[in-house]
Amino acid sequence: MLELEKISTAGQPAFQEQREYWDERWNRQRRPNDWQLRRGQTILELARDLRLKDPKILDLGCATGWFTAQLSGLGKDVTGIDLSEGAIKLAQRDFPEIHYIAGNIFEMNLPAESMDLVVSQEVIAHVPDQHELVRRIARLIKPDGYLIISTANKFVIERWDMGPDPDRHIKQWLTMKSFKKVLKPHFRILKGLSIIPIGDRGILRFLSSYRFNAMLRPLLSGDQIEWLKEKAGLGYSLILLAQKK
Numbered sequence: 001m002l003e004l005e006k007i008s009t010a011g012q013p014a015f016q017e018q019r020e021y022w023d024e025r026w027n028r029q030r031r032p033n034d035w036q037l038r039r040g041q042t043i044l045e046l047a048r049d050l051r052l053k054d055p056k057i058l059d060l061g062c063a064t065g066w067f068t069a070q071l072s073g074l075g076k077d078v079t080g081i082d083l084s085e086g087a088i089k090l091a092q093r094d095f096p097e098i099h100y101i102a103g104n105i106f107e108m109n110l111p112a113e114s115m116d117l118v119v120s121q122e123v124i125a126h127v128p129d130q131h132e133l134v135r136r137i138a139r140l141i142k143p144d145g146y147l148i149i150s151t152a153n154k155f156v157i158e159r160w161d162m163g164p165d166p167d168r169h170i171k172q173w174l175t176m177k178s179f180k181k182v183l184k185p186h187f188r189i190l191k192g193l194s195i196i197p198i199g200d201r202g203i204l205r206f207l208s209s210y211r212f213n214a215m216l217r218p219l220l221s222g223d224q225i226e227w228l229k230e231k232a233g234l235g236y237s238l239i240l241l242a243q244k245k
C-alpha cells in the first residue's frame with residue numbers, strides 16, 4: 001500500500017482522497033469511452049509524426065493502461081505511472097508485457113533526463129500544483145525531448161452541463177492561454193489543438209443547436225463544421241505538443 005500525504009493543502013483534497021477517488025472511478029470505468037479513444041488517436045498521430053527512434057516513453061497518469069499499450073507500438077521501452085493502485089493492478093493484469101508503476105508523481109524520485117517522450121492525458125487539471133508537475137515532467141525528459149499533454153478546456157467546461165462531480169476530486173481547469181503559460185518556463189510549444197467540440201450553455205448552446213448547424217449544412221459537411229469549431233478552440237480537450245528547452 002502506498003503511504004500518501006493525508007493532509008490536504010489549501011483546502012484541496014489530499015493525495016489519499018485523490019487515490020480513493022480514482023480507484024473507485026477506474027473500478028467503475030475500465031475501458032476508454034469514445035472521447036478518450038478519439039483523444040488517444042490524435043495524440044498517437046502526434047507522437048508518430050515525431051519519428052523517434054527506439055524512444056523511451058512515459059505515460060504519466062495512465063489509469064487502466066489502455067493508452068500505454070497503444071504507445072508500446074512506437075517503442076519497446078514504455079512505462080505507465082498512476083496514483084491509483086487499483087487502476088495499475090488492472091493495467092498489469094490486462095497488459096502484462098508493459099511496465100506499470102503505482103505512485104504519486106510528486107513523491108517519486110525517477111531518473112532525470114531519462115525519457116524521449118512523456119505523454120500525460122488529462123492529469124494536470126487534477127493535481128494540487130500544476131507548475132510543480134510541469135517542472136517534474138521536464139526533469140524526466142532528455143534535452144530536446146518531447147511532451148504531449150492534454151487537459152479539459154475551461155471555456156467549454158464552464159459552458160457545459162456535465163452533471164454532478166464529487167468534491168473529493170481536484171479540478172483546476174485551464175484555458176489554452178493558461179495551459180501554454182504553465183508549460184512555457186520549461187518547454188517550447190510546437191503545436192496546440194482543441195478537439196471534440198461540445199457544450200450546451202451560453203454561446204456553446206447556440207453553436208451546438210440544431211438550428212445553427214442546419215443553417216451551415218447546405219455549405220459544409222458535418223465533419224467540416226466540427227473541424228471549424230475545433231480550429232476556433234471550442235474543443236473539450238486541449239492538446240499541446242512541446243519540446244524541452
Ligand SMILES: C[S@@+](CC[C@H](N)C(=O)[O-])C[C@H]1O[C@@H](n2cnc3c(N)ncnc32)[C@H](O)[C@@H]1O
Nearest residue numbers: 022061062063082083084103104105121122123
Ligand atoms: C482524468 S484521469 C486520466 C487518465 C488517462 N490518462 C486517460 O486519459 O484516460 C487522471 C489520472 O491521473 C492520475 N493522477 C492524478 N494525480 C496523480 C499523481 N499525483 N501522480 C500520478 N498519477 C496521478 C489519476 O489517478 C488518474 O488516473
